[in-house]
Amino acid sequence: MNPNKALWEKGDFTRIAESMRESGEALVKSLGITKGLRVLDLGCGDGTTALPAAELGADVLGVDIASNLVEAGTRRATSLGLTNCTFQEGDASDLHELEDDSFDLVVSMFGAMFAPKPFEVATEMVRVTRPGGRIVMGNWIPGDPTLVAQILKISSSYSPAPPEGFISPMTWGTEEHVIERFADAGVPEEKISFSRDTYTFNYPGAPSELLSAFRTYYGPTMNAFEAAEANGRAADLQNELDVLFNEQNAIPSNDVTSIPATFLRVSVAV
Numbered sequence: 001m002n003p004n005k006a007l008w009e010k011g012d013f014t015r016i017a018e019s020m021r022e023s024g025e026a027l028v029k030s031l032g033i034t035k036g037l038r039v040l041d042l043g044c045g046d047g048t049t050a051l052p053a054a055e056l057g058a059d060v061l062g063v064d065i066a067s068n069l070v071e072a073g074t075r076r077a078t079s080l081g082l083t084n085c086t087f088q089e090g091d092a093s094d095l096h097e098l099e100d101d102s103f104d105l106v107v108s109m110f111g112a113m114f115a116p117k118p119f120e121v122a123t124e125m126v127r128v129t130r131p132g133g134r135i136v137m138g139n140w141i142p143g144d145p146t147l148v149a150q151i152l153k154i155s156s157s158y159s160p161a162p163p164e165g166f167i168s169p170m171t172w173g174t175e176e177h178v179i180e181r182f183a184d185a186g187v188p189e190e191k192i193s194f195s196r197d198t199y200t201f202n203y204p205g206a207p208s209e210l211l212s213a214f215r216t217y218y219g220p221t222m223n224a225f226e227a228a229e230a231n232g233r234a235a236d237l238q239n240e241l242d243v244l245f246n247e248q249n250a251i252p253s254n255d256v257t258s259i260p261a262t263f264l265r266v267s268v269a270v
């Protein structure tokens with residue numbers, strides 16, 4: 001089994017995605033979507049950005065490597081009566097089922113960054129975008145002090161060293177790597193722009209309950225706990241993450257959670 005696919009099918013990312021819906025909708029509103037725009041949402045999960053884009057009138061294809069998330073996205077589109085939003089399984093580093101120049105906008109919020117082979121990912125995103133179209137990526141930033149970068153940093157210190165040749169997904173959060181990858185795909189640096197943006201995780205329970213959802217349903221955190229358990233360090237990991245989630249909660253109450261997380265927003269003019 002492809003380990004990249006296994007990682008994301010392992011838990012149930014829909015349980016985390018539920019806390020990201022408001023930010024997904026806000027992000028989509030900032031994309032200037034017009035009726036009939038052909039949009040590819042790459043690494044779409046269960047449609048946090050694909051569905052609002054379709055609600056604004058775009059013709060949306062969501063592609064994700066995890067079959068359970070493709071099914072969940074399809075169910076959500078059906079229940080909303082959206083006939084202009086379809087989901088299919090696919091790998092961001094090899095989109096052979098999609099034709100050249102077939103999208104006006106390719107969006108990937110914390111999706112394509114998790115595919116191995118980042119140079120192939122950049123090449124594929126550029127190939128399927130029509131000349132004059134756009135690519136927008138949201139990528140977590142290595143070393144950033146906010147939630148997701150810190151979860152991944154803490155988790156990695158409890159996990160075995162990655163295999164030889166592994167390229168960290170977090171490298172997509174540094175401008176030099178992004179420029180290098182798109183340059184290799186034929187896009188010059190001046191066509192790429194960067195900004196810092198925020199996604200807020202909103203959860204109707206205490207920060208420790210949101211952590212519990214990550215521990216139970218988020219593949220990367222599940223793997224970190226498995227590795228920590230094997231070394232008798234699961235309690236340390238739990239404590240470290242519990243401190244993080246509680247410190248990051250922007251709401252003074254312990255009944256609800258609202259945690260802002262910073263990401264690198266990448267816009268590429270193709």
Ligand SMILES: C[S@@+](CC[C@H](N)C(=O)[O-])C[C@H]1O[C@@H](n2cnc3c(N)ncnc32)[C@H](O)[C@@H]1O
Pocket residue numbers: 004008009013017020024042043044045046047048049063064065066069090091092093108109110111112114115116
């Ligand atoms: C952190 S989730 C983000 C999902 C969604 N974009 C959102 O904002 O809720 C990462 C997503 O990337 C998908 N993914 C990981 N590797 C992928 C690959 N090689 N090709 C396509 N999707 C991939 C995962 O299955 C998962 O749905």
